[in-house]
Amino acid sequence: MEIVNGWRAWSVFGMVWLVASCPADAFQDSTPPTTGVRVPDGFRVTMYADDDLASNIYSMTIDAAGRVVVAGPRYVRILHDRDGDGRAESFTAFSDRPAGGAQGMFFDGSDLLATGDGAMWRLRDADGNGRADGPPERILKIRAGGEHDAHAIRRGPDGWFYLLAGNGAGVNASYASLGSSPIRTPSAGTLLRLPPSMTGSEILVDGFRNAYDFAFDPAGDIFVYDSDGERDVSLPWYRPTRVFHALPAHGTGWLSRSWKRPGYFLDMPPVVGAFGRGSPTGVACYRHISFPREFRGAVFACDWTFGRVMALTPPGASGPGLEKPVEFMTGRGHFGFAPTDIAVAPDGALFVSVGGRGTRGSVFRITHPATITGSTVRRRSPIRRCLNTPQPLASWSRRRWMPLARKLGAAAFHKAVADPDFSPAERARAVEILVDPFGGPDFDRLGEVDAGWPAVVRARLAWAVGRAEPGQPDAKRLGVFLQDADPGVGRAACEAVLGVAGKWDWSVVEPGLLVQLNSSDRRTRQVAATAVARMPKDAWRRIRAKVKRLPARARIAAAAGGRAHVKGVDRDGLAVALEVLAADTSAEVSLSLKRDAARLGQLALGDVGPSRGRAAVFDGYGAVLSPEMLSPVAGEVGRVIETVFPTGNRELDDELARLAAMVSAAEPRLLEKFLARLDIQSHPVSDLHFLVTVARIPLARNEVQRKRTARALVGLQAKIDRKGLNQDSNWDDRVGELYAALCGHDAQLPRAVLDTPGFGLPSHVLFLGRIAQADRPRARAAFVAAIGKAGEDYPWSGEVVRLLGRSDDPAVRALVRGAYERVGVRGSVVLELARRAEPVDRKRFVEGLASSSLEVVGACLEALRKLPGGTAAGEQLALLGAVRRLGTAATEHGLRSRAVALLRRNTGRRFGFVSGKKGRVAQPKAVAAWTAFLETAYPEETRRRLGAAAASLEGLKKRLAGVDWDSGDASRGKAVFAKRGCVQCHQGRRALGPDLAGSAGRFSRADLFTAIVLPNRDVSPRYQTTVVQTDDGRVYNGLIVYQSVDGLTLRTGTNQTIRLEREEIEYQARRPESLMAAGLLKGLDDGGYADLYAYLKTLRK
DSSP states (O other), X not given: OXXXXXXXXXXXXXXXXXXXXXXXXXXXXXXXXXXXXXXXXXXXXXXXXXTTTSOSOOEEXXXXXXXXXXEETTEEXXXXXXXXXSSOOEEEEEEOOSTTOOSEEEEETTEEEEEETTEEEEEOOTTOSSSOOXXXXXXXXXXXXXXXXXXXXXXXXXXXXXXXXXXXXXXXXXXXXXXXXXXXXXXXXXXXEEOTTOOSOEEEEEEESSOOOEEEOTTSOEEEEEOOOGGGTTSTTOOOOEEEEOOTTOBOSEEETXXXXXXXXXXXXXXXXXXXXXXXXXXXXXXXXXSOGGGTTOEEEEETTTTEEEEEOOTTOSSSOOSSOEEXXXXXXXXXXXXXXXXXXXXXXXXXXXXXXXXXXXXXXXXXXXXXXXOOOOOOOXXXXXXXXXXXXXXXXXXXXXXXXXHXXXXXXXXXXXXXTSOHHHHHHHHHHHHTTTSSOOHHHHOOOOTTXXXXXXXXXXXXXXXXXXXXXXXXXXXXXXXXXXXXXXXXXXXXXXXXXXXXXXXXXXXXXXXXXXXXXXXXXXXHHHHHHHSOHHHHHHHHHHHTTSOXXXXXXXXXXXXGGOOSOOHHHHHHHHHHHHSOOOSSSOHHHHHHXXXXXXXXXXXXXXXXXXXXXXXXXXXXXXXXXXXXXXXHHHHHHHHHOOOSOHHHHHHXXXXXXXXXXXXXXXXXXXXXXXXXXSOHHHHXXXXXXXXXXXXXXXXXXXXXXXXXXXXXXXXXXXXXXXXXXXXXXXXXXXXXXXXXXXXXXXXXXXXXXTOOSGGGGGGXXXXXXXXXXXXXXXXXXXXXXXXXXXXXXXXXXXXHHTOOOHHHHHHHHHGGGSGGGHHHHHHHHHHTOOGGGHHHHHHHTTOSOHHHHHHHHHHHHHSOOOOOHXXXXXXXXXXXXXXXXXXXXXXXXXXXXXXHHHHOOOTTOOOSGGGOSOOHHHHHHHHHHHHHHOHHHHHHHHHTSOOOHHHHHHHHXXXXXXXXXXXXXXXXXXXXXXXXXXXXXXXXXXXXXTHHHHSOHXXXXXXXXXXXXXXXXXXXXXXXXXXXXXXXXEEEEEEETTEEEEEETTSXXXXXXXXXXXXXXXXXXXXXXXXXXXTOOHHHHHHHHHHHTTOOO
């Protein structure tokens, strides 16, 4: 035994016995607890590193020496706590690559594997000095560095490397270079698996949107936290952030922007946690002994958006576990907390990093002192120490147990697997060690494996058969495990089949596959179905013949897997689905099994999904197969659905409707039944689901049906508002597509919508495109009436401004002019007033010259040009401000030149400013001359303007320090939020800025108000603007919401959507500026600041 810094240790291999032998006060570090973060009672949080050591952290890991390593733009740093006080005081710069910041890291010995800069890299440190030896070595070319690219790297219990990639990483069939790849043609984000040699790769799971991280639990199952499609919130296909049990050869459901499969589908992997909106980041499984027992084996998942770390126990885990997911760690008060990664250290402490998108970086250390100081574990034998080393897949853990395992040899672990004196967990871990590093168990040395062995050990042995020889597993051995009655063993054996490549004796495993297809466990049947999809057609035919004698659940599973062997409509699979749907509900045919049958029917018809030429709103309702292929069975499908609908089960009814939509079931009674679901009490998301469904039914509508449809459409917004639901940027586009399809079946629907009580809200503008020209005045009058009725509470939008701005009625024009005081629509008001410039609006045009929207500036310059010359000091200095602020790019220089032309007109001076192409330079002399002249000519106005300039950062800090934050009132703050126009850009489907839900927890109070007062200081790439000039001279400035090879869709600062074809775009450039208007808080007193912050703190979920 040796003594190291007061620690008693018997070996260099592993921390279990080191931790167990520590004196009671060994973990009582001197660092004071952090008050800004909340954790459950009994846990202790300290600040391990602050921004000075680790700024803007993208990812974090623990290296093989047990040290915290963090990465961000142009740095990878090893943090050092040399004095052992629980806080890092220095760092070693390991590397400045990847230059864009490592999105994922894992230490393979002393070498670092990292993703970023377009690849997965190995950064070698052969001498172990904590610094990369030279340039990185590219291991795998893959898109890496962006937020939807390649991310986390881990090593699995089989010794292979696993790499998680988002839907922007560009993973395609070429990445399935190994014949054992469970998935050959991937979709969206993927989980890749690479052998220890790093030669070739498999695609294990696909269908992710943008999952950042994943973890293995003690059973070897993989858990992945995937993101939501936030722009689809409150649309029927919106799915929250979800933690998946990622089953091999399965997709997790992200098919397109407008179609994400629900978690209850029979071909979806289990969803073990759903947490609403968020931005998933780091994931870890706690496999240590230094937390209370209920947290051991728990999966911890970080959410950047809402500043929280969730903890959950996977279903079926051993031990007490957590009864339900909990918020383990959140920001407290106004403390900024944006977690990016999470890892478990050798002493059992949990480390959480904070950063991303330019936020302040830090690392927190979480411990549970009572558990640590109360640990008493007897000294263990070498084999038990090896089997019980905590976090066995971590780099630091592998360095401890791997040398000991090699020293003990494979014989010791064969003995442990068969020895009942070892616990089931120890025996299962011995199986894993036989796979890595010894290449797999020798079953002859193990002897007979019978039902008396613990199920967890049998399951791990079945897994080992597949991992020892992925492409050619032992068929005879798997055939035995497939006959096992335990679902976990059966599932592991089925998964082992998924890598089979080339010629293989499937007949040996077919009896066992039939057993698992009829398993009582849904997950096991699901994986068995995937194995059926993998087998050759002749084997499938034999399975299909034999499964007919089995219960409905087996026939559904077999047909789901057999779909892979059928082109076009699968008549046999459809027959099974319709038979189960038509059967009476019973113990054998439950409602959940009928829901599976509905999904099987969809699969038999070729599945739903996006199709070229079809509106995106139907991505989850229209069949992939052509109508001609479906027409022979459409009538039969429609009649069965008409007979059984509704069932009273929401999920089943939703899928029956989707099935009917697929075949465009022309059943009049079915149309009536679907429309009957639209009433005053129905949920708006459910209304949309059935409206999309009926839009797929090609039948003429009667008057009653027309009115019901119109009431549902007009009432959507009121229902959304009553329930407090969010809407995002895709709402208008998808509902507009839905409305167009409904009008295609009923030409009189637009007039019915116009006549429906409640018409006149901003969301109803999108219905005007189908209203006849003769009805336009009446439609405009409906909006005027709605505004008059609501008064100050009317939620003005840019669309309403544009609608009313076209009116020639002076009263309506005055109504638009009155909306100028609403900051959120001010730009839209100026644009409309500028179309017909009047002297009364001159002041508004002058103020508009300071807009961040080039479109508004251009409109104001044109309006002032149309008006007589002006002599007011404010106008000249506003024009000067535009000249000084605008750049030299073609579009901006054009505006500068127009501003100078107005100055020349108004003052009679010239000062040598050059317009046209030759003038596209800074021209400092001319600008300085204009500045000196105007500041001398108008000294009082100059002083006034300088005094009213945006507050400096230091001035803002002093202001914030003097505010009585405890006096804030959330209800008053909500009024400030609305009146100042914040709601226009940060809430609802038209939101141009980020959703502020969670912002008060994600950012510090100072950072939050700095972003509001100085909006251009730090602009997220998502919210930077793009300037586009067309070949006919039009200029647009806004956010790109969609871009493809044939054009783009732009959302402007006035909430206008612009579609531009590629051939008409002359100039396009990104601007590192925000569309958020400066001066939003101008004139707001300290009480208003406190009120606004009190309201922002309520926007947490």
